[in-house]
Structure formats: structure tokens, C-alpha cells
Amino acid sequence: MNIPFLAFASLTKNLLEAITGGVAIFFGIATLVGLFTGARNRNLLQPTFGTAIEWVPLSARLLVLLLGATALLGLQFFRRWTSVARCLTGAVALAGFVTTFMPWKPAFAIQRSFAKSSEAANTVALNFNPGLGRLHRDPALPALNLLPALNGREEVTSVFLPLRISGLPDEIGLQSDRVEIRIIESNGHGESLNAYPQSGVRALRKGGSNREPGMYQAISIPAGLYKTIKDKPVRLELEYSLTLFPRVSSQVLPPINGERQIPGVGRCATRINNGETAIQLRCETSSKPVCMAAVLEHTPSGQRNPDRFACEGMDYGPYIAWHLMPDSLSRFGANLPFRDQTALARYPVDGSKLPESEVVIHVYEAASHFTQKLVILGIRLDDWEAE
Numbered sequence: 001m002n003i004p005f006l007a008f009a010s011l012t013k014n015l016l017e018a019i020t021g022g023v024a025i026f027f028g029i030a031t032l033v034g035l036f037t038g039a040r041n042r043n044l045l046q047p048t049f050g051t052a053i054e055w056v057p058l059s060a061r062l063l064v065l066l067l068g069a070t071a072l073l074g075l076q077f078f079r080r081w082t083s084v085a086r087c088l089t090g091a092v093a094l095a096g097f098v099t100t101f102m103p104w105k106p107a108f109a110i111q112r113s114f115a116k117s118s119e120a121a122n123t124v125a126l127n128f129n130p131g132l133g134r135l136h137r138d139p140a141l142p143a144l145n146l147l148p149a150l151n152g153r154e155e156v157t158s159v160f161l162p163l164r165i166s167g168l169p170d171e172i173g174l175q176s177d178r179v180e181i182r183i184i185e186s187n188g189h190g191e192s193l194n195a196y197p198q199s200g201v202r203a204l205r206k207g208g209s210n211r212e213p214g215m216y217q218a219i220s221i222p223a224g225l226y227k228t229i230k231d232k233p234v235r236l237e238l239e240y241s242l243t244l245f246p247r248v249s250s251q252v253l254p255p256i257n258g259e260r261q262i263p264g265v266g267r268c269a270t271r272i273n274n275g276e277t278a279i280q281l282r283c284e285t286s287s288k289p290v291c292m293a294a295v296l297e298h299t300p301s302g303q304r305n306p307d308r309f310a311c312e313g314m315d316y317g318p319y320i321a322w323h324l325m326p327d328s329l330s331r332f333g334a335n336l337p338f339r340d341q342t343a344l345a346r347y348p349v350d351g352s353k354l355p356e357s358e359v360v361i362h363v364y365e366a367a368s369h370f371t372q373k374l375v376i377l378g379i380r381l382d383d384w385e386a387e
Helices: 002-009 013-034 039-045 055-079 082-101 103-116 223-229 351-356
Strands: 125-128 156-164 174-183 190-194 203-206 214-222 234-253 259-262 266-272 278-285 291-298 309-310 330-337 357-364 368-379
Touching: 002 013, 002 055, 039 082, 055 103, 103 368, 125 174, 156 223, 174 214, 174 291, 190 214, 203 214, 203 309, 214 223, 234 259, 278 357, 291 330, 309 330, 330 351, 351 357
Parallel strands: none
Antiparallel strands: 125 156, 156 214, 174 190, 174 203, 174 234, 234 357, 234 368, 259 266, 266 278, 278 330, 291 309, 291 357
């Protein structure tokens, strides 16, 4: 960043001009940010914001600033064209701002070019699996709004599509970075939706398991649109941007007050939560976060509770894009339940077995990226509301 600051300083005669120009640029960019990057527009205009490929537009922005600053310094030190350089400064600032609106597909294509290709990507397939049935909710629990409103104000209705993931090799995780959804009515009219990343695909194929992973794809549909089409057959198109995560290492940690430095992960610690229902696993690192699967295992018997595949805050970039707010550490983790307060579920490893148990942590790294399109014909959306 020193080069852009040096270029800007060369445009001013004294400190007062520097302050005045800096304030003008700041408020100009702040106005553009307020107009175009609010919460209502961010999902559409900034599809890479907060995702693992945010480094792509960030790198483009830094490149624009570097090249622009180099041109400005050349104009000033070799030509003394201050008026032209000042006009160029506004153009460079605007060009840097425009990079924040990089569309998803070109950014994901750039990410694919940096990553290694994998044969496993050619075998994985997402299929509609109506045999899985509707998603069931416990009637004793309140019906929560699982997904946020599309723009923070509009009411939405959630449907849950049963999917089957076939061809996923053993000990490889799968996660969707984005899913673009389009609903096409019988008259040809189409409506595009953007699902949030947390409502996408996440699966892990355990070694030795013959079962193909199944899951539910949650879709938030504006309530007005849903009332119109819910009982009519429609064509549903889902285009996934997917990433494969092969396992690279495994580590263990005591479930109660364990703490250690885990290679490739960071500093991790465990404790029992306040409700004494789950083991809290928390890690922090000064490098990029990793994907991991954590499971509570009883060592003498080999019994295991359901594992948790956590893959939050990922960054696929070739370098670390430091975030200094609030600090430069990345934090991630998982909760491993061993007791259900409602007594509706029983776990093989309960509280009495914790002293003889351990938390097994499997570490995964992003290996390859690919896209896949799923088309469902003649589906009635009200058939897939949660029961």
C-alpha cells in the first residue's frame, strides 16, 4: 500500500491539500459503498463477499491500485503532468471500486485455474432423491426460521429438497460454495433465487461405508411467489459451485479441558459446555482456517457419536488475506453433543464414558473445484415443506 500512498502524495503541494484530497476520495467512495453494497444488494452485486474466493476480487483491486499508482508516479516524476495525474487518480479509484462487483462465475473460474484438478470431481453427482421423504421436524420443538429473509424484510417460505450424493470417494469431503437457483413455470416464466452458502451442500463419505450420503437442500422462496406456484408443477434448476476436500491428517485431543497445538490446524482446546450436553471444540490460528471433521470416540469400545464436518471461514487464496479487525487470528470449531436434554436421542458415548474417550480430529484441505447443474422436472414445491 506504500506505493499508492506515495503516488497520492505526489499529487499535492502540501499537507492541507493532501488532507483535503484524501477526505474527498474517502467520502466519494463511502457514498458509492452506501449506494451499491448495502445488505439488500450485496448478495446480487457482490456475490464473492464473505466467501472463500473473496481473494480474487481483492487481488484484482490491489493490482489495479498498484498499476495505477505506478502510472501516476511515472507521470509526476518524468512528465510533471499533475492535472492529468489527478484525473487518472479518480479513474483508478473508480476502477478499484468496480472490482468489488466481480461476477461469481469468472471469479470461480480463476479459482479453478489455481487449484489442482482431481479425478474425483468427475465421479461426484448430485441427484434428486424423493425416496428420502420430507424433512421431519420434532413437533415438541418450535418451528424456527432456518434461513434469513432474502433481503432482511421480505417474508420467505422454506422448502427442503432431498438429495443423494453419489460417486464421492472415501475420506473426501464435499461442500458447495454457492448455489444459484432458478424456478421456471409451465408458461416459461422464470424466477432466479440466490441461496445462502449455509443452505448448500455439505457431505463427508466415511471410509468403509457403502451408503451414499443424503441431505436436504434448503431453498428460501419469497412468500408471495410461493403462494402462486406451490401446487403447480415447475422446473427447478440448481447450479452448484463445489469443492472437494481430501483428508490430509488426523489428531486426537482429550474431551475435557484438553489443549494443544495441532499441526496444520492451530491451537485447539476442549471443554464441556455450561448445559453439560456437548463438548465444545474451539481452535484459533494465525494462518488460514481449515476444514475438519471432529468426532467423540470411546477408546476401549471404539464407539463413536455422530461426527461434525466443520468448514467455516474458508479462504482458498494462494496467500493469506489478513483481516486486522478485530485481530489477525482465525477462529473455528464444532460442538460435539453427548446428551440430549429432551431425552429424544441417545448417544453411544454419553457423559459416563467421557473420561475414557477422546476427540478425534480429521483435517481436510481444499483440492479441486468444479460446477454441476441439477435439473428437476415437474416438481411441486408444497410436497417438500418440512413436516
